[in-house]
Amino acid sequence: MPSSLFSALSGLQAHENWISVIGNNLANSNTPGYKSARAVFSDQFSQTLRFASLPSGSLGGRNPMQLGLGVQLADIGRNFDQGALTNTGRTFDLALNGRGHFMVTDGTNTLYTRVGTFGLDATSRLVDQRTGFRVLGLNGQPIDLDTTSLFPPSETSQISFAGNLPATITGPLAQVLTSSAAFKEGTSASLTGSDNSDSFSVPVGETWTMEIVVDTGAPQIVSLTGQATPYTAQDVANAINAQVNGVTATDNGGAVQITTDRTGAARSIKIVAGSTSQDVAGLLGLSLNQVSGTESTAATTTELNDLPTNLVDYVDGDVIEIAGLDTDGTSVLASFVYGAGNDGTTVGDLLTFIDNAFPEATPSFDPLTGQVTLNADTTGTTSLSMTLTDQSGVGSTDWPQHAFITTTLGTGPDTTTTSIEVFDSAGTSHTVTLSFERQDDASWNIIPNSSDGSVSGLVSGLRFNSNGSIAALPASSSFQIQFPGQSSQTISVDFGTPGLFDGVTQFGQGASVFADFQDGYGVGELSNISVNSDGDIQGFYTNGQIRVLGELGIATFVNDNGLRETGDNLWTETPNSGVRTVSKGAQGKAGQVTGGALEGSNVSVAEEFVRLIEAQRGFQANARVITTTDEVLAELVNLL
Numbered sequence: 001m002p003s004s005l006f007s008a009l010s011g012l013q014a015h016e017n018w019i020s021v022i023g024n025n026l027a028n029s030n031t032p033g034y035k036s037a038r039a040v041f042s043d044q045f046s047q048t049l050r051f052a053s054l055p056s057g058s059l060g061g062r063n064p065m066q067l068g069l070g071v072q073l074a075d076i077g078r079n080f081d082q083g084a085l086t087n088t089g090r091t092f093d094l095a096l097n098g099r100g101h102f103m104v105t106d107g108t109n110t111l112y113t114r115v116g117t118f119g120l121d122a123t124s125r126l127v128d129q130r131t132g133f134r135v136l137g138l139n140g141q142p143i144d145l146d147t148t149s150l151f152p153p154s155e156t157s158q159i160s161f162a163g164n165l166p167a168t169i170t171g172p173l174a175q176v177l178t179s180s181a182a183f184k185e186g187t188s189a190s191l192t193g194s195d196n197s198d199s200f201s202v203p204v205g206e207t208w209t210m211e212i213v214v215d216t217g218a219p220q221i222v223s224l225t226g227q228a229t230p231y232t233a234q235d236v237a238n239a240i241n242a243q244v245n246g247v248t249a250t251d252n253g254g255a256v257q258i259t260t261d262r263t264g265a266a267r268s269i270k271i272v273a274g275s276t277s278q279d280v281a282g283l284l285g286l287s288l289n290q291v292s293g294t295e296s297t298a299a300t301t302t303e304l305n306d307l308p309t310n311l312v313d314y315v316d317g318d319v320i321e322i323a324g325l326d327t328d329g330t331s332v333l334a335s336f337v338y339g340a341g342n343d344g345t346t347v348g349d350l351l352t353f354i355d356n357a358f359p360e361a362t363p364s365f366d367p368l369t370g371q372v373t374l375n376a377d378t379t380g381t382t383s384l385s386m387t388l389t390d391q392s393g394v395g396s397t398d399w400p401q402h403a404f405i406t407t408t409l410g411t412g413p414d415t416t417t418t419s420i421e422v423f424d425s426a427g428t429s430h431t432v433t434l435s436f437e438r439q440d441d442a443s444w445n446i447i448p449n450s451s452d453g454s455v456s457g458l459v460s461g462l463r464f465n466s467n468g469s470i471a472a473l474p475a476s477s478s479f480q481i482q483f484p485g486q487s488s489q490t491i492s493v494d495f496g497t498p499g500l501f502d503g504v505t506q507f508g509q510g511a512s513v514f515a516d517f518q519d520g521y522g523v524g525e526l527s528n529i530s531v532n533s534d535g536d537i538q539g540f541y542t543n544g545q546i547r548v549l550g551e552l553g554i555a556t557f558v559n560d561n562g563l564r565e566t567g568d569n570l571w572t573e574t575p576n577s578g579v580r581t582v583s584k585g586a587q588g589k590a591g592q593v594t595g596g597a598l599e600g601s602n603v604s605v606a607e608e609f610v611r612l613i614e615a616q617r618g619f620q621a622n623a624r625v626i627t628t629t630d631e632v633l634a635e636l637v638n639l640l
Contacts, residue, residue, distance in 0.1 A: 003047070003069055004629045010070030011622030014041055017073045018615045025603045026612075033115035033569050034601040035078045036608075042074035080560045083114075083602040085594055091529055092118040092126070095599040098591015100554040101571065103582070104133035105142065111570040112555055112563065114599055120145065126537075126550065131568055138551040138584060143537070145549045147526055151541040153427025156520030159420060160494040163513035165436060165444060165506045166414065167468065172379035172440055175327070175410030177386055181401045182370035183347055186263030186295040186308035191271065194285030198254035199230040202283070210280035211272035213290075214246035214260065219272055224280055236284065256284045260293060264308025267293035297370040300348030304338070307347075309398040314338040314345070318393025322353070324386035327360040327376040327410075335391060347372075354386070374404060379440055382410045414438040416511035423520035424486045427543075432481065432491075436462075436513060446474070446493065453483040459493055464506035470498045521545055531595035535585035553582045554590040 018039040028034040050065035085095050094102065094116025101112035111133065119129045126135040126143040134142040202208050206226040211219035222243050224231060231239075236256050237249035247269065249258045260267040270290040273281045281288065295308050305313040314320075316339035324332045334357040336343045336350060343353050351363045351372065361384055363374050376382045384406075388399040419433040432455075435447045439460075446459040457479030463472040473495060482488040496503015504513055524543030531537050535552035557563065558578025563571040573580065586592035 003067065004625060007068065007070035008622045008625035008629070010044070010072060011625070012619060014039075014071045014073050015615050015619040015622065019612065019619070021076060022608050022612050022615060025608050026605065029601050029603040029605050029608075031569070031601050032117070032598045033083065033113065034603065035080050035083075035114070036601070036603045037076050037078055039073060040075040040077060041071050043068055043070070044072045045069050078561050078563075078565075079602060081602050082591075083599040085597045086600055087597050089596050090119075091531070091595065092116070092120070093596055093598050094118060094531060094552070095594045095597045096554065096585070096591045097594050098586075098589075099560070100556045100585075100590040103136035103140075103553050103555050104128050104131070104570070105136055106131075106133050109572065110136065110140075111566065111572055113569050113571065115569040116593075117598065120147070124148075131570070136553055138535070138553040138582065140553060140582065143550040143552070145529075145537065145539075147529075147539075147549075149526075151521075151524035151526075151543055151545050151547060153423060153425070153523045153543070154520055155425040155489050156422035156491055156518045157489070158492050158494060158517075158519045159422070159432075159434075159515050160517040161418075161496075161504050161513055162516045163504060164509055164511065165416065165438075165464075165504060165513055166511050167464075167506050167508045169438065169442065170414055171411040172413040172438065173408055173411045174376040174379045175382045175384045175406060176376070176408035177374040177384060177404040178407040179372045179402045180405055181309070183298040183302070183365075183372060183402070184264065184295040184308050184370060185298040185302040185306050186265070186267070187293050187306075188260045188263050189267040189269045189291050189293040190257060190259040191269045191286060191291050192252055192257040193255045194287075195283070196233075196253050196255035198233045198251075200224075200233075200236055200283050201230040202226040204228055206278060208278040208280045208283060209274035210286075211274075212240070212244050212247065212258070213268075213270040213272065214244065215262075215266060215268055216270075217246070220244045222280055224283075236280075256286070258286075261312075262293075262308065262310065263306055264293050264295040266308065297367065298347055299367060300346065300351065300365055302347045303345055304347065304350065304397065305345075305395070307397060309401050311396045311398055312394060314393065314395030314397075316340075316342065318395040319391040320350070320397075321389045321391040322357050322386065323389070324358075325383045326358050327378060327382035327384050329383045330360075332357050332386070338393065338395065358384075358386070372402070372404075373407075376410055380410050380412050384410070414511075416513055418514045420515035420518055422481075422491065422518055423522055424483045424489065426486065427522035428483070429522060430483055434493075434515065436511075448479045448481070448491075450481060450483075453481045456480045462495060462504070465499070468505045468507045469501055470496050470504065473498060531593055533586050533592035533594070535593045551584065552593060554585050554593070556581050556583070556589040 021037050021039045025036045045066055045068040047067040049067055052064040053062045055061040101114055102116050104111050117129050118126055118135055121127050124145045124147045137143045202224045204226040207223050209221055209223045211221055213219050222240050233251040233254050233256050237251055240249035247258050247260050249256055258269055268290055271281045271286045271288050273279045318338040320336040322334045326332055336353045354363045361374050361376050365372055374386055376384050386404045390396045415435055415437050417435045419431055421429050422432050423429055430452055433449045437445045439445055444462040448455045459474045459477055461474045465471040478490050478492040480488050480490050521543040524541030524545055526539050527542050528540040536548045537550040539547045539549045557580055562574050562577035564574045566572050583590050
């Protein structure tokens with residue numbers, strides 16, 4: 001009977017401890033970094049009423065018979081599961097998302113905590129604001145933050161570029177003169193009689209006629225007066241030449257041949273017969289069908305006299321005058337003397353003469369179009385001009401039809417400019433302007449300039465592929481600049497990777513190139529502090545630079561449950577916590593550090609209330625055992 005009282009008593013004591021554990025959990029449900037505890041019971045017995053026995057003979061084996069003597073609190077374990085993170089906005093409110101503990105020291109002992117309620121004291125030391133304990137860094141030493149020193153300046157040594165340079169070339173361009181009409185090679189319209197007897201009779205007392213229409217003009221009458229002796233082919237030719245303009249008649253083996261004086265598709269001959277019995281056309285056997293000349297694109301071997309624009313054939317000694325201005329403004333006045341023994345007779349001969357007359361320009365002939373051009377040898381604005389005129393002699397050409405007009409204006413190079421702030425070694429800022437200038441070979445030169453510095457060095461030869469990527473970088477991608485009172489500094493320029501599109505490109509759109517980065521900076525003051533996920537305490541300075549002011553050490557253990565709680569959310573090592581490892585945040589087993597946040601308690605209030613009900617009912621049940629045992633003992637006493 002007494003054993004039931006002691007068993008119930010142990011139950012009361014165990015459930016009382018359980019309620020204490022639950023109460024502590026609920027009390028710390030809003031404590032940052034608190035890890036909930038759980039109570040674990042185990043039974044206890046110390047009396048064996050019968051031991052187990054083996055089967056023997058006709059008797060079977062028997063199980064042991066034991067009398068339990070109650071329950072005991074076997075363990076109070078910690079749940080180190082992650083708590084929810086709550087943003088606070090404070091720089092040095094830190095939380096760990098994952099395993100590990102921050103390290104602090106009271107000057108003698110190292111303690112560990114999940115609650116990073118840290119801050120700076122009057123001497124810029126990082127301390128735990130709850131206890132005043134100093135926070136330890138990755139090296140195991142207290143963290144002192146330098147919040148007063150300036151960040152020293154650094155001179156610019158590199159500039160990088162991005163954006164686009166235009167693929168469409170508008171400069172540099174050389175001035176081009178082009179003949180307003182193409183040069184053609186023409187043939188005359190020609191008509192030959194079918195009668196080649198060299199004897200053409202016209203009766204005495206009669207006048208025979210015919211009309212010749214030349215180049216669709218007004219009819220011109222040819223008349224032959226009768227004579228005793230027949231006309232020869234030459235006699236008829238002479239008569240035609242005397243009476244008709246624009247054609248030339250000749251004796252062609254006893255037949256009369258009529259040929260237009262000019263060449264080309266616009267030349268034609270149309271014979272209109274006279275009266276039926278007195279028709280010169282019939283006498284000569286001339287066709288009444290219109291015949292025309294032809295023309296095609298000229299070649300350099302084309303004779304000047306075969307040009308459809310030739311009005312009168314040139315003869316040896318005729319002079320064609322070439323006048324104008326060379327690209328540098330020098331006057332040009334030269335005389336082309338026609339003739340095989342002189343300057344020539346063909347289009348090619350004339351071009352060779354022009355080439356010699358203009359030292360700074362080059363003529364060319366397009367065999368597909370028949371266009372003649374005069375190209376300036378240098379790009380940029382020039383005074384190039386040229387005219388052709390017949391100066392002396394019998395021959396002439398309608399040169400105004402071949403007037404040379406400017407078809408391409410000479411222009412300077414395409415340019416685009418960008419500027420960027422750079423720094424000297426003292427941290428003084430300066431503005432450097434960089435001009436991109438397209439060259440005659442379509443490459444780009446980069447010309448640096450500064451209003452308050454002396455610049456030397458030319459970055460030249462930036463070339464692009466047809467797809468807009470860089471084909472070749474400049475052979476020398478740097479320039480030197482010296483500011484007043486400073487030593488010369490070398491600045492390299494970066495345009496991107498050849499074959500890729502990670503820097504400057506050359507597409508069909510407009511210019512948008514710009515300097516997007518330079519590595520220099522002036523002196524800086526500390527403006528802000530933050531902590532990254534590695535536990536680095538970073539200082540942000542007014543010059544845009546970042547410096548690591550300190551490194552938090554994160555301690556992890558083989559057995560977190562082996563740590564001993566010392567209060568104030570602090571833990572200390574025990575022989576069973578295992579080996580301590582110190583690392584940066586987010587490395588190894590350590591979780592990442594989250595700045596501006598605190599880890600909340602991982603207590604589940606709903607679960608604790610359920611456990612509380614269980615503990616209450618267990619306590620009541622054990623209390624009922626005691627009252628029942630008391631009543632039984634009372635009945636026993638009443639038997640006396």
